[in-house]
Amino acid sequence: xxxxxxxxxxxxxxxxxxxxxxxxxxxxxxxxxxxxxxxxxxxxxxxxxxxxxxxxxxxxxxxxxxxxxxxxxxxxxxxxxxxxxxxxxxxxxxxxxxxxxxxxxxxxxxxxxxxxxxxxxxxxxxxxxxxxxxxxxxxxxxxxxxxxxxxxxxxxxxx
Numbered sequence: 252x253x254x255x256x257x258x259x260x261x262x263x264x265x266x267x268x269x270x271x272x273x274x275x276x277x278x279x280x281x282x283x284x285x286x287x288x289x290x291x292x293x294x295x296x297x298x299x300x301x302x303x304x305x306x307x308x309x310x311x312x313x314x315x316x317x318x319x320x321x322x323x324x325x326x327x328x329x330x331x332x333x334x335x336x337x338x339x340x341x342x343x344x345x346x347x348x349x350x351x352x353x354x355x356x357x358x359x360x361x362x363x364x365x366x367x368x369x370x371x372x373x374x375x376x377x378x379x380x381x382x383x384x385x386x387x388x389x390x391x392x393x394x395x396x397x398x399x400x401x402x403x404x405x406x407x408x409x410x
């Protein structure tokens with residue numbers, strides 16, 4: 252499939268929670284796009300999922316053929332093993348990262364996406380590059396607020 256867009260993603264957090272970031276490498280034909288962003292307080296799983304969402308939201312052509320390569324068992328298994336379907340049926344009761352999963356659900360149907368797991372910190376050049384981007388993003392000092400995470404923590408502390 253020569254028109255297939257390959258998306259490599261990774262998320263990282265220093266501490267869990269702690270400062271974190273995501274890295275994305277998108278490949279299509281002879282084009283390459285890299286993206287990253289850092290947050291002051293978040294979790295590794297949130298950054299793994301956010302990287303996938305941001306990459307999909309970045310796609311310009313509707314109904315694209317896409318392969319997402321991720322080392323996150325959390326993301327890949329949630330989708331491929333249909334955990335997400337069950338979570339939707341229960342209204343995400345007692346599930347983490349609901350804000351991000353709902354955001355994912357809004358964009359995933361716009362494309363034909365296959366999710367593939369890759370071994371992290373191994374010999375996958377693009378996955379390693381995503382890890383570098385994610386770590387560099389949270390080390391910049393120019394960190395955004397992960398509002399979904401911090402708001403949920405604030406509401407929990409009020410109970």
